[in-house]
Amino acid sequence: MSTTTVAHHEEHAEHPSGIMRWLTTTNHKDIGTMYLTFSLIMFFVGGSMILAIRAELFQPGLQLLNPEFFNQLIGVHALIMIFAALMPAATGFANWMIPLQIGAPDMALPRLNNWGFWLLPPSAILLTLPFTLALFGIGDGALATGWTFYPPLSVQGGIGVDFAIFAVHLLGISSVLGSINIIVTLFNMRAPGMTLMKMPMFAWGWLITAFLLIATIPVLAGAVTMLLTDRHFGTHFFDAAGGGDPIMFQHLFWFFGHPEVYILLLPVWGFIPQILETFSRKPMYGYKAQVYSFWAIGALSVVVWAHHFFTAGMPVPALLYFMYSTMAISLPLAVLFFCWIKTMWKGSMSFETPMLFAVGWIILFGIGGLTGLMLADVAADAQYHNSYFVVAHFHYTLFAGGIMGIMAGTYYWLPKMTGHMYSEKLGKLHFWLTAISFNLTFIPQFFLGLAGMPRRIPDYALQFAEFNMISSIAAFVLGFSQLLFVYNIVSCARGGKKATDQVWEGAKGLEWTLPSPPPYHSFTEQPIVK
Amino acid sequence: MKNEALTVKEQIDLKNKKLVTKLVWLVIGSLLFAFALVPLYDVLCSLTGLNGKTSNTAAVISMAKVDNTRWVNVQFTTNVMPGLGWNFYPKQSSVKLHPGKIETVIFVAKNTTNEVATGRAVPSITPGIAAANLKKIECFCFVNQSLKPGEEKEMPLRFFVSPELPKEISDMTLSYAFFPAVKN
Numbered sequence: 001m002s003t004t005t006v007a008h009h010e011e012h013a014e015h016p017s018g019i020m021r022w023l024t025t026t027n028h029k030d031i032g033t034m035y036l037t038f039s040l041i042m043f044f045v046g047g048s049m050i051l052a053i054r055a056e057l058f059q060p061g062l063q064l065l066n067p068e069f070f071n072q073l074i075g076v077h078a079l080i081m082i083f084a085a086l087m088p089a090a091t092g093f094a095n096w097m098i099p100l101q102i103g104a105p106d107m108a109l110p111r112l113n114n115w116g117f118w119l120l121p122p123s124a125i126l127l128t129l130p131f132t133l134a135l136f137g138i139g140d141g142a143l144a145t146g147w148t149f150y151p152p153l154s155v156q157g158g159i160g161v162d163f164a165i166f167a168v169h170l171l172g173i174s175s176v177l178g179s180i181n182i183i184v185t186l187f188n189m190r191a192p193g194m195t196l197m198k199m200p201m202f203a204w205g206w207l208i209t210a211f212l213l214i215a216t217i218p219v220l221a222g223a224v225t226m227l228l229t230d231r232h233f234g235t236h237f238f239d240a241a242g243g244g245d246p247i248m249f250q251h252l253f254w255f256f257g258h259p260e261v262y263i264l265l266l267p268v269w270g271f272i273p274q275i276l277e278t279f280s281r282k283p284m285y286g287y288k289a290q291v292y293s294f295w296a297i298g299a300l301s302v303v304v305w306a307h308h309f310f311t312a313g314m315p316v317p318a319l320l321y322f323m324y325s326t327m328a329i330s331l332p333l334a335v336l337f338f339c340w341i342k343t344m345w346k347g348s349m350s351f352e353t354p355m356l357f358a359v360g361w362i363i364l365f366g367i368g369g370l371t372g373l374m375l376a377d378v379a380a381d382a383q384y385h386n387s388y389f390v391v392a393h394f395h396y397t398l399f400a401g402g403i404m405g406i407m408a409g410t411y412y413w414l415p416k417m418t419g420h421m422y423s424e425k426l427g428k429l430h431f432w433l434t435a436i437s438f439n440l441t442f443i444p445q446f447f448l449g450l451a452g453m454p455r456r457i458p459d460y461a462l463q464f465a466e467f468n469m470i471s472s473i474a475a476f477v478l479g480f481s482q483l484l485f486v487y488n489i490v491s492c493a494r495g496g497k498k499a500t501d502q503v504w505e506g507a508k509g510l511e512w513t514l515p516s517p518p519p520y521h522s523f524t525e526q527p528i529v530k
Numbered sequence: 531m532k533n534e535a536l537t538v539k540e541q542i543d544l545k546n547k548k549l550v551t552k553l554v555w556l557v558i559g560s561l562l563f564a565f566a567l568v569p570l571y572d573v574l575c576s577l578t579g580l581n582g583k584t585s586n587t588a589a590v591i592s593m594a595k596v597d598n599t600r601w602v603n604v605q606f607t608t609n610v611m612p613g614l615g616w617n618f619y620p621k622q623s624s625v626k627l628h629p630g631k632i633e634t635v636i637f638v639a640k641n642t643t644n645e646v647a648t649g650r651a652v653p654s655i656t657p658g659i660a661a662a663n664l665k666k667i668e669c670f671c672f673v674n675q676s677l678k679p680g681e682e683k684e685m686p687l688r689f690f691v692s693p694e695l696p697k698e699i700s701d702m703t704l705s706y707a708f709f710p711a712v713k714n
Contacts, residue, residue: 108546156612180550188542188545214553214557214560218557219561222561237568239709240707241711245572248571252567313656
């Protein structure tokens with residue numbers, strides 16, 4: 001009832017200025033900018049935590065951090081990077097670009113969009129507040145269980161666990177609201193003539209991500225709620241003495257946790273092919289094959305979860321099932337890799353910063369995928385499990401595959417969003433520093449893991465010293481080179497060479513038909529797509 | 531209900547509202563699914579014996595004949611969980627028996643604190659597939675055990691291994707973890 005009457009008020013050209021503009025905005029571009037800015041800030045918060053950890057791991061022995069604080073940093077680093085840096089970055093691009101790419105005036109549910117964003121800052125505060133409280137003698141710091149919340153440790157832990165549980169609730173609500181908004185926008189707001197199979201790849205990636213979020217985030221919410229009632233209300237979901245089972249938590253958690261990997265990656269798989277086709281100046285290869293691969297990966301991702309805890313104890317048939325189904329994901333992924341490479345094949349390629357990141361991304365993400373295949377092997381996993389090999393593997397998928405992909409997207413769309421060209425020289429420097437220091441950080445960790453160094457431990461045996469030293473130095477280079485990224489973004493937002501509408505010579509799609517930057521209200525008349 | 535009088539924008543709003551309702555149901559469905567997994571997990575585990583859980587009630591003494599043609603080695607291991615200041619160990623670390631033969635093994639628990647404490651032993655069997663074949667006739671794990679300060683108690687476990695135990699299994703481990711008892 002009320003929606004039809006309220007709807008007319010949104011046509012205002014006027015909007016409040018100053019802080020109220022950002023607090024009350026329902027404009028998809030404003031909200032997208034807020035998501036992206038929040039993500040960038042949290043990227044540095046999470047990054048400084050891991051630099052403290054790398055500083056501690058520079059040498060064997062305990063120098064800087066006590067073990068409890070070390071454990072807290074490990075868990076909060078992961079939660080922040082996943083939920084507060086990577087996911088909001090993808091959602092920020094979705095807000096900015098999906099309406100422009102499908103020729104819609106705005107997201108379908110603008111007000112919901114505003115709530116979705118403003119749930120994020122409180123949850124970031126909830127995650128980090130226990131650190132500050134501990135300084136004043138309240139509680140014993142943030143959650144120290146690692147981001148996975150495994151009981152019984154998480155049932156015994158201090159108030160940090162409760163804070164993290166509520167933060168996860170808020171983050172989950174935010175993601176679910178965002179997903180509902182994106183699905184409704186993609187289904188109902190496309191320009192006339194744009195069928196689902198004509199949607200840009202980025203829209204497809206997000207559509208699958210949104211459905212995965214809706215299917216799995218509530219399971220995580222349920223699992224952490226059970227944890228909360230186990231902690232405070234006398235239930236025994238995960239307590240063996242009361243008839244529960246701590247292993248069940250691992251099943252519930254990873255039922256969410258594995259699709260989460262694809263939730264983080266699918267939006268990136270969406271826009272990377274768009275970048276590749278732009279800078280190869282030829283049409284994307286295998287659009288349909290890529291869309292079907294997205295479906296296959298989305299479907300497979302929810303039935304493979306137990307490969308995260310092969311060593312927890314499972315009968316052989318279950319081990320085999322989870323091994324083969326996990327390995328099966330590499331088939332549609334191989335199709336994607338083939339399409340990405342074939343898109344560049346014999347193209348008239350040029351290597352501006354977004355393309356450098358995209359090509360580097362293919363190689364590094366490929367390493368992440370192949371080492372994942374090694375981990376999926378039940379027999380071999382007994383050696384790799386819970387070692388630094390796993391740490392290196394998932395940083396190749398989530399830092400290279402996730403964050404470096406997001407960086408490619410940032411450089412690709414930044415001129416469109418700000419109307420100015422960024423400094424190509426600094427961008428390229430940023431790429432080479434990032435790619436080289438990233439590899440120097442994590443390649444040693446593969447070897448450390450193979451040699452038996454366990455993850456999440458603040459001290460280590462002497463034979464691991466050299467590789468840890470290399471890894472720590474490279475991690476600091478990696479961390480500090482990200483300041484170049486910020487400098488480039490900020491100076492690009494402030495001014496610089498004017499960007500053309502199309503920005504890139506080979507760019508295709510509706511977003512490149514608009515002026516740079518696009519007007520506050522765009523596509524109020526929907527374009528017709530042939 | 532399509533209405534010609536509605537503007538394009540109103541029609542889209544109506545369509546959006548319908549889709550949002552469906553998606554919200556999907557979210558609620560997923561949440562219910564998470565809680566439904568709890569009983570489903572137990573059902574699956576007891577059907578297949580996946581996680582080595584054994585029955586919590588006494589088994590009926592088997593009329594089946596003792597299978598003298600094969601030996602099974604049953605090993606015992608014990609743990610005391612944090613929060614319970616007890617010593618807890620079996621009097622023998624393993625027993626070799628024929629399937630079908632009833633054995634008694636004595637477990638000893640001693641309260642080393644100066645407070646009365648109640649504990650509950652939770653059994654688990656490796657390999658999990660053998661869990662259904664270990665039949666307990668009498669076990670201290672069926673009920674809570676209370677120990678006075680310094681009290682030492684000998685607790686019997688009477689059991690047999692069912693002759694239906696898969697042929698390839700010749701060793702199994704029965705593990706007991708003593709937890710502080712849960713208040714009900």
